[in-house]
Amino acid sequence: MSRLPGRMSTPPTLADVAELAGVSRQTVSNAVNNPDLLRADTLARVQAAIEQLGYQPNRAARSLRTRASHLIGLRLPPVQEGTANALMDRFVHSLVETAGAAGYHVLLFDGDSADPLAGYDDLLRSTAVDAFVVTDTYLGNPQAQWLHARRAQFVAFGRPWGNAEARHPWVDIDSAHGSELATTHLIDRGHTRIAWIGWRKDSLVGEERRSGWTRAMRSRGLATTGLASRVEDTVNSGRMAAAALLDEARPTAFVCASDTLAMGVLHTLYDRRLRAGEDIAVVGFDDSQVAQTVPPGITSVRQPLEEAASEIVKALEGLLATPSYVGPGAMLKPALMVRGSS
Amino acid sequence: MSRLPGRMSTPPTLADVAELAGVSRQTVSNAVNNPDLLRADTLARVQAAIEQLGYQPNRAARSLRTRASHLIGLRLPPVQEGTANALMDRFVHSLVETAGAAGYHVLLFDGDSADPLAGYDDLLRSTAVDAFVVTDTYLGNPQAQWLHARRAQFVAFGRPWGNAEARHPWVDIDSAHGSELATTHLIDRGHTRIAWIGWRKDSLVGEERRSGWTRAMRSRGLATTGLASRVEDTVNSGRMAAAALLDEARPTAFVCASDTLAMGVLHTLYDRRLRAGEDIAVVGFDDSQVAQTVPPGITSVRQPLEEAASEIVKALEGLLATPSYVGPGAMLKPALMVRGSS
DNA sequence: TTGAAAGCGCTAACAT
């Protein structure tokens, strides 16, 4: 035995283990990958040697041979300063955790806004990752089609909007259900004039969230006319929309498409010395740290990102299995976190 | 030429390019890694072939040969719900961006709280990453020593507390300077009774931040007695500390060791129908999304995470160069973001 | 300036 764990300059290889255990390299490989093939005593001997040397298969060599890196690529979109949108943080963490349990690591790459596909292309052509998790699936986003054309494997977090023939696995959140929960909650608390502050019409997610509000209002026979506003997803837009609605429609509660907009409402309440939850109810969307920490606490719709990550990894495993298996898309239900603001 | 880009089942290799360009594989390799060695016309021909095939070197093969993965490992600590601490988000993004520009990708792994070193060990022994970025460098943290013992390369984000003989590269933020900025800003606005809400004494970063407050107060001849509180880093602790200080010491302003604690102060102000920035000034630390979006905006100390990432990548490049170069630690200065709360 | 040979560490296919 020529090397001891801890003082080696180069990590032990299959050959080192084989020599120590008195078997061939292939047997060691089998001990790692197909233990059933070995006789019990041989297996034990090899495992002891592996243990003793602290052997772990070299990833590069294994990848080269098996054409699989066990790496998942994730494009990190730019952080939006001045908003409450920190969903990515929670999602990335859950993904890393679940992927890790399945034997995969997450490889981050930069979201070059000029050419978002460049990062994908780079990793794809250098065969650096086995698959991607794609998070921005707005309508007309070329990524899905593009990846498909390059025969790249990927799971989308977001349904294939308006693309009925898409065949890739996806996971999404039923956010209409989320705003319906929020609206129904407010109705149950006695509110009848409940306003909606959402995103511009070209956002499909925005329209979906809005539909939950509409549905809840209609099902209880409440009017929606003049109670809705569609704006940019910024604090200031929310603030102005809230001010206008308060003046023109006299709502007693607001349901917002995001916590960022909900914070906008809070600004207007602050300006007018009104108190959220006492004078006017406010519900946000995303259960951000902002909603969790601001007084008196913003009631908010929480996306089950942990569950989403777990479904995505499940889909990933199916995709990368042989034979590959693609199940139906998974639609997850959000929950309402009730706090002081309602 | 047997394959066209876009319809290949397997990406092109050196051999494909060599055949197309009518040179040997070695010449193609040189064209990629040592272009100076080629005659201009050969180089042009090879580059044309590379372009035509969309060739990119296979990462696994290159890693196997060069013993370098061009991957940087980063342990993702668990997300803290209910706090305003989302620093990691911004930092990770900056790191991915800067590392990408230097030809490195960031590989995330899970922060198993039971055995935080397991993740490092795994990646290290499988030679999956070239180096780590270590972000949790509290006193007595075994990671630095442990990594050093395994001859692992790493750059620490955080100075080597109480470890004078540490020889690893590090980058840190002078957070005493941050709270000094915050305190001086309040003094300049006419405040004299400025309270401190910080972390427990066993947090070295906490004590450092506190020292900035002390220094600013003393240099202007202001008393600090009875004006400081040391608590857990939670919203509720901040809330209770603020209530107690308000009752016992009558401060007109608060400087907090975190935005989480500053939100605690806001809760107490809310309870007492006081307004931040009008009745009582509040300054937080970290310039979180919470500070940015909550009314009336929380003045907060912003850590230069983009710069930190850039310094870390610079250190990483030195570390991984041959011969390896380790410069002195870099101490960065934070800035104060002034908002409505002061 | 270019090419040929060897081998990084591993596993698939085959032979024993």
Next chain:
DNA sequence: ATGTTAGCGCTTTCAA
């Protein structure tokens, strides 16, 4: 049940 052979795609010698 175990060993032998070959080769994944690349770069580091070394030779021409």
